[in-house]
Amino acid sequence: MTGQALLWGVLYALPIFVRGDFLLTIFIFTFIYAILAVTFDLIFGFTGQLSMFHPAVFGVSAYMTYLLATTYKLPFWVATLPSAAAAVVLAMIVGSICFKFRLKTFYFAVVTLAFSEMIRLFVMNWNSVTNGTLGLVVAAKPTIYWPGSGIVPIKGPIAWYYLTLVCLTLTVLICARCLRSWMGRCFGAIRLNEDLARTLGINVFRYKLLSFAVGNALASFAGGLYGYYTGYIDPGYLGINQSMEVLAMVLLGGQGTLIGPIVGSLVLTGLPHAIDLRAEIRAILYGAILIFTILVMPRGIVGTLNAWRAKRGA
């Protein structure tokens, strides 16, 4: 617990000491990816379902948030809500099909990946709306109400740093509240022993679907933020590599924990940028870290630290 408090404290205090735009930019990407990783872990680490659907929700919500905001002149925050609703609808459709057919582990992963690819191809070929492979340029910025100044746009690394950090904090708090309640108990029961969960009266289909829907709904905010931050949205958002990156972050940080995915995102987003690696080399680094983690540290950084602390305390 103290470790977690320290991590949050350091993250909130960081811009006081660090003024470099480059470093803050890395952290902004880290926080957006951490939202994806934490919500992916809700489905994967806590409920035991290896979903490959995150890129679809990430991409669709990025497009939807921008298109709704520009077409209907909606503020960014208002536009994120229908995008989250769309993520829930997509998750319900895909989840219902997968869970009705009792798809598990790799079968579930492959089918969700196939759905994600279908959506990517659909987005890529819907030229009139999405501008195909050329993508869309996002010139607008999200706005917030600031006492004294009224409604102000989010500009500059420090404003974006705190905006994305607050969004990450809210995501973690919502996930933590869900996991601490009966929902979390049902998710855990399904992950550990589905047959036993059934005989104890837990509707396995419903709770798998709930986990999938909540995880994807929260992940959709990351898509909106990412599009507005980078100022550019293209079908690459929905690519399979996004799934691999998020999976690598969760495995490295520690699956089944809320802090693990953040740590994984810090390392895997921060490290390649900090040592300035090319995209191809970065992909190799992700692969190498994935192999290393699975072989040597299957519980990830946070899981291994927790086990070490528990052993020392015993």
Place this chain on the structure above:
Amino acid sequence: MALEVRGLTKRFAGLVAVADVSFLVQPGEIVGIIGPNGSGKTTLLSMMAGLLPPTSGTVVWKDLPIQDLRPDIIAGLGVVKTFQNPQVFTELSVFDNVRVASHLALKRALGLRRGLEIIGAARGVEGRLAARVGEVLALCNLGGAADQLAGNLSYGEEKMLGIAMALMCEPELLLLDEPASGLGRDEIRNLEAVLDKVHRAGTTLCLVDHKIGFLRGLAHRVIALNYGQKIAEGSPEQVLNEPAVIEAYLGAGHARA
């Protein structure tokens, strides 16, 4: 009548595991189902709990046919089953195992209002359920092991934890699949005492076991199976003296003697 099994049959390809079995379980009874290995006892119990769909026949619980319902719905209706090989959540503590099993109780207490618990608005009910978990653990003599990881328990303790979890589901009819198998003498005595308390508290029990001595002391009525067919039904003494039952267990030579 609490539960009625009518003409229940289960075929696995060419093998008939359970063949046209019918019987009643009255409220407040303790019914034992005996039979040698492979006689279809576990298959029968699994069909009663919704874990296996029957090939034909019906299971009626309080006038409602339940043979096609999902196991979680059947558990919600009050029919809960334990497993022959203990099934527990090995990564959770003993307390948390039983806490997971409080799901149905929470659902009954709050219904859809349990959504409030996510924002911490149903702490009273949660507190009451946590206290109930403590009571169930004490009843099953597991109070001292509450903080232990379930994966570290002995075989006997794991079996008892399985019963504690089933009890937390507030069953009206508890189906126990070989609860005494693999247990030592003291553990069986402990199990008998626990089941006696559970029965006194008003729960109907239906047990499958091939330990005849264990069932003789506990069951009001015994049903004997062999090769999936019911070969006898009656009081424990009647059934155990039935030549067909003796033959099934010990061979034709003993049945004639």
